[in-house]
Amino acid sequence: MKKNIEVIGHRGVRSEEPDNTLPAFQKSLTYEIDYIDIDVVLTKDKVLLAYHDFFINPDILCYTNDDDIYFNKDNFLRDIDSFALNQVLIKNLYFDDIVNKYCVRLNKNSLYFGYFSNQKQHHKLKLSSLQDIVSLVGQETNQVMKYQIEVKSDLINPSRCYSYEVMTESIYKFIIKNNLINKVKVQSFDWRILYLLNLKNKDIKTAYLFNRNTVYFWQNWFNNSEIVAIADLLKIKKTSFVNELFPLIKYLGAYSFEIEDNILELNHVLKAKEIGLKVYTWPLPESTNISYDENLMKKIISYEVNGIITDYPKQVLNLLSNIDF
Numbered sequence: 001m002k003k004n005i006e007v008i009g010h011r012g013v014r015s016e017e018p019d020n021t022l023p024a025f026q027k028s029l030t031y032e033i034d035y036i037d038i039d040v041v042l043t044k045d046k047v048l049l050a051y052h053d054f055f056i057n058p059d060i061l062c063y064t065n066d067d068d069i070y071f072n073k074d075n076f077l078r079d080i081d082s083f084a085l086n087q088v089l090i091k092n093l094y095f096d097d098i099v100n101k102y103c104v105r106l107n108k109n110s111l112y113f114g115y116f117s118n119q120k121q122h123h124k125l126k127l128s129s130l131q132d133i134v135s136l137v138g139q140e141t142n143q144v145m146k147y148q149i150e151v152k153s154d155l156i157n158p159s160r161c162y163s164y165e166v167m168t169e170s171i172y173k174f175i176i177k178n179n180l181i182n183k184v185k186v187q188s189f190d191w192r193i194l195y196l197l198n199l200k201n202k203d204i205k206t207a208y209l210f211n212r213n214t215v216y217f218w219q220n221w222f223n224n225s226e227i228v229a230i231a232d233l234l235k236i237k238k239t240s241f242v243n244e245l246f247p248l249i250k251y252l253g254a255y256s257f258e259i260e261d262n263i264l265e266l267n268h269v270l271k272a273k274e275i276g277l278k279v280y281t282w283p284l285p286e287s288t289n290i291s292y293d294e295n296l297m298k299k300i301i302s303y304e305v306n307g308i309i310t311d312y313p314k315q316v317l318n319l320l321s322n323i324d325f
Contacts, residue, residue: 006307047095048130059110153190198253205255
């Protein structure tokens with residue numbers, strides 16, 4: 001029977017094609033997905049780039065002559081000094097320079113390769129702007145496909161990216177320009193971005209991301225912001241449990257609560273739905289050392305979440321088609 005749970009192609013179809021690339025999004029359209037998921041960062045010339053990291057990542061990029069940038073990302077970050085890192089931050093690079101200097105290629109020396117070694121590799125594949133992707137997908141789906149856009153923000157090293165105010169303004173202008181108000185869900189770990197978006201337009205669906213650290217560090221991340229002031233108003237102080245933050249994000253305007261799939265609990269789903277929040281899960285193979293866990297997917301489905309963000313849409317759709325809701 002038809003699934004009752006939405007399926008979102010994570011970064012396109014990361015299990016089959018290089019993430020956040022045009023081939024990945026084209027491949028995702030061959031499956032019966034409800035959204036495509038795109039990460040975005042902002043370049044020096046204020047282009048929204050479909051890309052996950054705040055710097056040139058040697059695990060997934062190489063030079064245009066096919067030479068490695070570095071042995072792998074872990075060694076790169078260990079060895080590079082702050083001055084050199086500053087030279088390869090996306091916020092300090094022009095979009096055209098990124099496209100002309102680098103290509104997308106999985107680095108076989110990386111841990112990341114172990115999770116997605118079946119990705120198809122393309123000769124001289126380039127990164128794309130968010131506009132490139134939305135234009136292509138819109139054309140190929142007669143403008144009916146919905147978009148989940150994760151706005152990246154470095155809460156640990158904020159100097160590596162633009163301020164939350166700049167990111168909010170950039171994504172809001174993009175949504176308005178492309179008439180996406182009713183076709184977009186915006187995700188972020190930086191709740192300030194989501195809150196500001198909903199102040200601009202309450203009809204934009206905002207998805208509040210949670211990981212293992214959220215409960216412990218949210219007050220530090222959003223210190224001296226209106227979010228902490230609102231939490232004080234709601235008498236939400238130091239928290240020990242994820243669901244203690246649901247009243248806060250609901251007040252801020254959240255459409256959904258979206259958590260790393262392997263830490264979801266049934267009580268999260270019940271408490272979130274009780275106050276009108278949708279529930280979605282997303283994958284982090286680096287956390288479990290497993291790129292796809294069918295038993296985990298079955299458990300999540302049994303919890304009756306609203307949506308599953310997955311690197312394996314084909315497998316998840318097959319599971320859903322064989323379950324009697």
